[in-house]
Amino acid sequence: MSEDKQSNNEFTEKRTTDSSMRRVKKKRIRKFPFIILIFVVILAIIIGYCVHGYHSGIDYAKDHGKTLKAHKFNGASKNDGKITIMVLGADKEQGGISRTDSIMIAQYDYIHKKMKMMSVMRDIYADIPGSGQHKINSAYSIGGP
Template identity: 40%
Template sequence: MESRQKKPTTRKWLRNLFIFFTLLIIAVGTYSIVQYNKGLSVAKEGPYKDDGTTFEPFEGPEPQFGEINILLIGSDSRGDDRGNSDTLMIAHYNQNTHDMKIASVMRDTYVDIPDHGKHKINAAFAFGGPELLRKTIKQNFDIDINYYAVIGFDGFPKIVDVLAPHGIEVDIPYEMSYGIGMTLHPGKQVLHGKELLGYVRFRQDRLSDFGRVGRQQEVMSKLKEQAVSIHSLVNLPKMLGIADPYIDTNVETGTLLAIGKGLIAGKSKQMETVRIPIEDSFVNERVDIGAVLSIDIDKNKQALKEFLSSSEELASQ
């Protein structure tokens, strides 16, 4: 008799549990839509909003063994004037270990661009968008790029202010003002969106473009720390909405969410960085197109491949 009374109680408990999770899913979905739309309303206008396919088809291969390479391109181009890429990075994410790495490629690196001969690598974006950049990296460094993301600088401050509402602390080595529309004074201070954009874009560095690349990697590392916080997890839909008009990418939403989840799982890990060309592998030269970095292609190819490869891959080679 006692066992007969337990069955209806168990069924009722399971039904209530099912209803609870159904309502939770609906609530989360509704919240995500509302927050995403809020993000869009904050962004309002951007260079890639409602553009459809802004660039030529990207033919990167599917990721293998949980290793994802994303080409990150910083651009301040407007309308049909694509211009050279201002910033070029390869973001590597390992889905198995949740490691994130960033390889910065100096924009004056002198390489062979398919069908265009020798040029600075940042010219590949102007000649043929992300797809030609992908081909250029494959031809020179033998690295497969799976996805791309072109980021408009107008959206950078907005994304930073949502991701890091209390700002990012940096140590400014000397006064920065030329070409950034503001004056940043030396010393440790907390910078917000527009100021942080000026910090990473300042070009009159005493270390030339090497200093700028170092600042970009510093900020990327600190933004990654913010990205794995509970605050960022809650605000993820809103951030995606804000970013949407300013980013042209072929990364699917599901992949982005998987990477975000993985970063949170591995949040204690430091983000590794490298700069291409590496030390003692290049010389400064002046050619018909201006000042370039003439590199030892074999040294840099090996360095980049080793940096982006997992320890398991290296052991099997």
């Protein structure tokens, strides 16, 4: 009889541990969708914050940004399949003097689909018509557009 009780107790213990294991697994399975939901909500909040920041930055730039001035082209035109552009990066100081920080010359050959680009050092001395020899970066403030 004692053997029957012992085997019965073992069976009961095994059954109890199996049922408690099943409960733990069920709890884990029930928690999984909530964890996924929380992750998706946090991800949506982060994406929404980034999109809002991007759009508010664009709006701020539109409201507070500078407008570009169109300058009339006074140079000679050639019909050789190339276009040459000078790109100036100008910085205005407190006194109202504007100097170019960067000077680049770009040429695009639209027949052969090739691009050439050259950077001009701003400390090169050059003859500026009507003003004599100066550093090339001061040419913009002397007589630029």
